[in-house]
Amino acid sequence: MTDMLYAPWREEFILGPKEEGCIFCQPGKRKGVREFILHKSRRAFVVMNRYPYNSGHLMVVPNRHLAQLEELSSAERNELMSLVALSSRVLNETIKPEGLNLGMNLGRAAGAGIAGHLHIHLVPRWVGDTNFMPVLFDTRVVSVDTIKLCRKLKAAFRKSA
Numbered sequence: 001m002t003d004m005l006y007a008p009w010r011e012e013f014i015l016g017p018k019e020e021g022c023i024f025c026q027p028g029k030r031k032g033v034r035e036f037i038l039h040k041s042r043r044a045f046v047v048m049n050r051y052p053y054n055s056g057h058l059m060v061v062p063n064r065h066l067a068q069l070e071e072l073s074s075a076e077r078n079e080l081m082s083l084v085a086l087s088s089r090v091l092n093e094t095i096k097p098e099g100l101n102l103g104m105n106l107g108r109a110a111g112a113g114i115a116g117h118l119h120i121h122l123v124p125r126w127v128g129d130t131n132f133m134p135v136l137f138d139t140r141v142v143s144v145d146t147i148k149l150c151r152k153l154k155a156a157f158r159k160s161a
């Protein structure tokens with residue numbers, strides 16, 4: 001239990017119950033994803049994790065359904081990294097983490113929950129946060145705090161973008 005954040009981008013809890021098809025394709029039409037989209041750019045978007053590993057756990061996702069980094073165009077790669085940097089800025093300005101984990105799981109064997117559609121995780125960290133994370137993992141519900149934080153982050157993205 002105490003090692004829950006050892007691999008902070010493990011995906012078993014990330015999207016909750018399994019849904020048909022790819023949850024990242026046409027996210028605007030997906031209930032449970034749509035509400036958590038924080039920012040959209042031309043080729044990619046930022047979405048808040050409904051079942052976060054930590055407060056403010058975000059994912060940066062390309063619009064196209066691609067599994068491998070090398071399939072991305074250079075414009076897509078640039079845009080993904082720009083959104084990672086923007087997300088980092090927004091998190092630093094709003095919830096002020098003491099650290100940030102960035103990670104990708106490419107392929108099922110690497111732990112990808114949505115193996116067909118690559119995405120980058122950003123997990124804000126605080127000193128000592130491993131102590132309370134196991135409690136959060138067991139809740140499996142979208143908490144009021146998650147919804148409040150989502151609103152706050154959306155506003156911050158609007159301001160920063």
Ligand SMILES: [Zn+2]
Nearest residue numbers: 022025065117
């Ligand atoms: Zn997809």
